[in-house]
Amino acid sequence: MAKRIDVTDLNVYYGSFKAVEGVSMTVEPRSVTAFIGPSGCGKSTFLRTLNRMHEVIPGGRVEGKVMLDDQDLYAPSMDPVTVRRTIGMVFQRPNPFPTMSIYDNVAAGLRLNGVKNKKTLDGIVESSLKGANLWTEVKDRLNKPGAGLSGGQQQRLCIARAIAVQPQVLLMDEPCSALDPISTLAIEDLINELKSEFTIVIVTHNMQQAARVSDRTAFFNLKATGEPGRLIEIDDTTRIFNNPSEQSTEDYISGRFG
Amino acid sequence: MSAITDERRPDDASVPDDATPPGGRQGRDALRQMGSPHRARNVKDVIARVVMWFCFFLAMIPLVWILWTVISKGAHLLGSMEWWTGNQRNINSDDAGGGARHAIEGTLQMVGMTALIAVPIGIFTAVYLVEYGRGKLARAISFTVDILSGVPSIVAALFIYAVWVTTFGLSRSGFAAALALVLLMIPVVVRSTEEMLKLVPNELREAAYALGVPKWVTVVKVVLRTAFSGIITGVLLGIARVMGETAPLLILAPYTKNFQRDLFNGNFPTLPMMINQDRGDFALATAAERMWAAALTLIILVLLLNIIGRVIAYFGSVKK
Known part of the structure; x- marks a missing residue:
């Protein structure tokens, strides 16, 4: 299921503004890769280019290459809709569809793409909710609105919704920043379980979280406001937090700036 | 203190x-x-x-x-049954009572036709402006809608008269009046739908895109669905706006006291025109009474539409 992502010399632009410059990295399958760095350094922007979500914003475009195993995500023949089905995303703020029930939210990705078979849907909804550690909490009220759940439950609902379309990769853009510590712990446990099946990339502002959940960590930084963000280094998480190669990484980790 | x-x-x-x-x-x-x-x-x-x-x-x-x-x-x-079942045939100004069924049916039929044409155009325009439109074309359309919403009803009526009767040589009819009402209703529907679509949080669109849902499906199943109750309210405001319009009817749909269910040929009965007809003989108590009754009927129709719309909006709205 899980696939490797290879990024080569990626520049990201919004209109004429260069937001991210010269990123090359490899994201290993069945592992968790964390992106850390100060605000505005382009880590979320870069994350969105991995499933072409940046194109939703007018003027968003990239130069460079992103390969998912042997598929070029930016090949002219590649449909961004297909890319997003293969590479799912969970957002900062939980965003269940307000008009839909819990069941419908999880089934949304399949239903909106034309899957109608009730049995198939039932099976996938159940396995996705179990996969997101939410099944026991909601199994008796699948027809209640998804917006009625707590913030942490909503976020797990969004994860269930994302894994229901069976993607290869799961991108998470600060998935815990709007949640309390207990819900955060639940999501982190979930990430640990999900990595046996998916390739996971997570952006976080919380360095302890990066240290707790990730196998590899990438540190992004920018020289000054208005300058494009760059990848400073990517390495095993233990190495980044204990013995980074770059001085600026050490400064950031130890709280000397940012 | x-x-x-x-x-x-x-x-x-x-x-x-x-x-x-x-x-x-x-x-x-x-x-x-x-x-x-x-x-x-x-x-x-x-x-x-x-x-x-x-x-x-x-x-x-x-x-x-x-x-x-x-x-x-x-x-x-x-209170009389005749009012709701009969028409004004053979009832002179100095005769009392008669029915308003012909005008009620006519108004509903005409407004229904108006909505049938104006609602899709209005909603599609709003979807274009909010979800797809960028740059000059979108600005031009938005500006045009602004102008259209400022057009006086008599001007809309004269425009349709110039196109329908003078240019194409077709006769005045209920449908011609409905066309003029369409011009008045479109900007109301566009503006209110636009506001409702803008209220749909961007996160929901992104959530759908991230699931690999194509944009048009996202617009139909997520954006329009979430904004549904607001759009209904806007459509009803539009209908209420045109239901009482009189100038287009004066110019394009001459009144008849008979039942007339054909929108495309001949004179056409409507409530505003019935009010106008009896206003002409206002000095006669019988005509004045009919005029007030027709006015009350029109108000009740608008009120009923509003209630129906609110019920639909309630059942279609976002629930917690």
């Missing part, structure tokens, strides 16, 4: 220095000073409240007055 503050002042002065509260002397002085802006704010609050209530009652006066006049002068004709 003010009385309490005043009473405490001498007490405060008599407290010796060594008994200063935890906040210290400065803290106590600051507390004392807080009294006066608080009082000033209360006064402003009361003034603002009085002004608002006054304005509210001022605005209510004409509304209540109109309702009272129309109900008191027109209500008793509505």
